[in-house]
Amino acid sequence: MAxxxxxxxxRGFLKCMxxxxxxxxxxxxxxxxxxxxxxxxxAAEPSGDLTFMQISDSHIGFSAVPNTDVAGTLGExxxxxxxxxxxxxxxxxxxxxxxxxxxxxxxxxxxxIQGAGMETHYVPGEHDVLDEDGKGFFARFTKGGxxxxxxxxxxxxxxxxxxxxxxxxxxxxxxxxAEQLAWLEKxxxxxxxxxxxxxxxxxxxxxxxxxxGWGTADGEQALSYLKRFGSVTVLNGHIHQIMQKVExxxxxxxALSTAFPQPxxxxxxxxxxxxxxxxxxxxxxxxxxxxxxxxxxxxxAITDTRLEG
Amino acid sequence: MKSMILLGLLLVCPSARADEMIVHIDxxxxxxxxxxxxxGATVRWDNRDDIPHTVTDAAAEKxxxxxxxxxxxxxAFTFTAPGIYRYFCALHPHMQGTVIVK
Numbered sequence: 001m002a003x004x005x006x007x008x009x010x011r012g013f014l015k016c017m018x019x020x021x022x023x024x025x026x027x028x029x030x031x032x033x034x035x036x037x038x039x040x041x042x043a044a045e046p047s048g049d050l051t052f053m054q055i056s057d058s059h060i061g062f063s064a065v066p067n068t069d070v071a072g073t074l075g076e077x078x079x080x081x082x083x084x085x086x087x088x089x090x091x092x093x094x095x096x097x098x099x100x101x102x103x104x105x106x107x108x109x110x111x112x113i114q115g116a117g118m119e120t121h122y123v124p125g126e127h128d129v130l131d132e133d134g135k136g137f138f139a140r141f142t143k144g145g146x147x148x149x150x151x152x153x154x155x156x157x158x159x160x161x162x163x164x165x166x167x168x169x170x171x172x173x174x175x176x177x178a179e180q181l182a183w184l185e186k187x188x189x190x191x192x193x194x195x196x197x198x199x200x201x202x203x204x205x206x207x208x209x210x211x212x213g214w215g216t217a218d219g220e221q222a223l224s225y226l227k228r229f230g231s232v233t234v235l236n237g238h239i240h241q242i243m244q245k246v247e248x249x250x251x252x253x254x255a256l257s258t259a260f261p262q263p264x265x266x267x268x269x270x271x272x273x274x275x276x277x278x279x280x281x282x283x284x285x286x287x288x289x290x291x292x293x294x295x296x297x298x299x300x301a302i303t304d305t306r307l308e309g
Numbered sequence: 310m311k312s313m314i315l316l317g318l319l320l321v322c323p324s325a326r327a328d329e330m331i332v333h334i335d336x337x338x339x340x341x342x343x344x345x346x347x348x349g350a351t352v353r354w355d356n357r358d359d360i361p362h363t364v365t366d367a368a369a370e371k372x373x374x375x376x377x378x379x380x381x382x383x384x385a386f387t388f389t390a391p392g393i394y395r396y397f398c399a400l401h402p403h404m405q406g407t408v409i410v411k
Contacts (some may be wrong), residue, residue: 064359064380100377102359126400127361131375170367170397170405212337213403270337271401272360 050155053081053118054200054289056237057257059127060109066277070099070259071108075266076307078116080288085306086126088290090154091118094237094255095125095165095202097141106140124148124164125202125238133164149180151187157293158191160184162201164216174203174216174238181218185225196231196293202208204236206245206252209265214239217287226250233291233302239271242304253289253302261285283308329353329385332376332406335363337398339406346410348387353385354378362404367395374399 060075067073073176075143081091093113098105113120122141129137144150148163162184164174176184186198199205205222216222227231232250240262245252260273260282268274277285287306312389328349333340334356346352350388354364356378364375364384375384377400388394 007350075345100379130361148403168399170365170366170395172402211403213401272337 007097014296016084017134027232039160049087049288049292050157051086051290051292052090052092052154053085053116054087054092054094054235054255054291055081055113056094056202056255056289057096057125057240058109058113059096059099059257059261059283061105061260063100066273066274066282067260071112072284073307074109074112074258075115076283077286077288078112080305080307081116081118084288084290085116085118086290089119091116091120092124092159092161092200092235093120093122094200095123096106096127096237096257097122097125098128098139101128101130101136101158103136104209106136107143110140121152121159121161121200123161123201124165126165126168129166134163147180157196157198160187160197160199162199162205162222164203164205164219165221169217172217173207173210173213174205174219176216176218176222181225183222184222188225191229193228193230195229196233197226197228197229198233198235198291198293200235201234203238204243204254205234206247208239208243208254212221212265212271214265214271223250231293233293235289235291239265240273244302251302256285256287256304256306258286258307331355332356334398334404337362337401337404339396339398339404342405343407343409346408348389348391348410349387350410351385351387352408353383355383356380361400363400364396365399367397367405376405 036056051168055077059070062070091260097109124134124137138146138148140146142150151158151160162176166175167177168175205219206217230249234250234252236254238239239254240260242256243254262271263274284306287304290303292301329351330344330346332344332352332354334354335358356362359380361377361379362378366373373386378384388408391410394408396406
């Protein structure tokens with residue numbers, strides 16, 4: 001397979017890629033030399049492992065059973081992030097920073113999260129965009145994305161933050177909308193299929209439980225643009241519990257909340273906070289997530305750590 | 310404007326008026342999910358859940374859309390024109406209800 005074979009040869013070559021487990025692995029079958037044929041600067045010059053941390057659903061302003069001190073538990077989560085971060089330089093927050101989009105709630109959250117001393121990337125949850133179509137949140141937390149969605153590259157990995165919490169339809173699920181989908185398609189066009197992609201958004205991009213609206217109506221469309229990539233990791237929040245799924249080359253993962261747990265799908269009359277948390281057990285139901293993408297090994301590790309227990 | 314005046318009165322006197330219907334919001338549910346009222350009646354939604362919700366007209370041209378109602382907040386709207394008004398919570402769109410005005 002020579003470089004002069006052009007586009008068709010390149011496509012054939014990419015089909016040979018093997019994607020293993022949940023790892024970001026660039027293993028090629030048949031002993032074909034890898035990166036230069038793909039023509040990716042990122043692949044040609046791998047820049048080493050990338051580790052980052054995720055927190056979600058801090059709901060600053062919530063004060064009811066089972067947690068009347070959500071600022072306190074966010075502070076504990078940030079302490080956990082600091083103790084676990086290792087080489088991680090970056091933190092993502094997958095939305096519901098606040099309970100009611102109040103500037104004071106944003107202030108409190110931002111102050112606590114800045115305590116980690118890490119570059120932090122946010123996407124909005126539905127609780128963050130209650131006023132003025134989310135302008136307050138976007139101005140403060142998604143400066144590179146005036147509509148709450150944006151992308152950036154970090155050590156060769158392409159990160160995409162999406163907003164699927166606005167213009168929701170009656171009876172429906174999360175929503176990206178035509179404009180954002182067009183942006184996503186354009187953002188991905190021309191990228192080498194070997195580039196690892198990390199997508200983060202508040203509501204799960206796949207349907208976890210339709211009856212509670214736990215999914216994204218046009219999530220399939222977004223995922224169709226990602227199918228050609230060898231490694232896609234989708235990180236979500238919203239459901240306040242860990243769920244994982246691997247489909248093709250896409251690994252899905254939802255994070256714990258730092259504020260309160262929610263019931264397993266269908267296990268309660270409503271998705272409201274789990275209230276009958278046994279005394280002293282709340283911290284075992286909250287936590288933070290660490291993601292390590294290790295190139296050349298089978299282990300992309302997504303590790304959830306509970307605040308206690 | 311009329312609904313705003315009514316809301317002001319309700320803050321002083323929270324008991325329901327004769328021509329006012331109350332829908333409770335509990336556990337991510339509007340109860341009753343469907344009500345019938347006469348033209349000119351006011352419907353009041355009381356959020357008794359510990360999660361904020363909205364009351365949002367499902368029609369493309371929205372005739373009513375509450376702010377986010379925190380625990381204990383209410384929203385009232387006076388329906389003047391006959392019709393079937395489907396509404397939902399814009400935060401949790403699986404929550405739906407209907408007001409029939411006839």
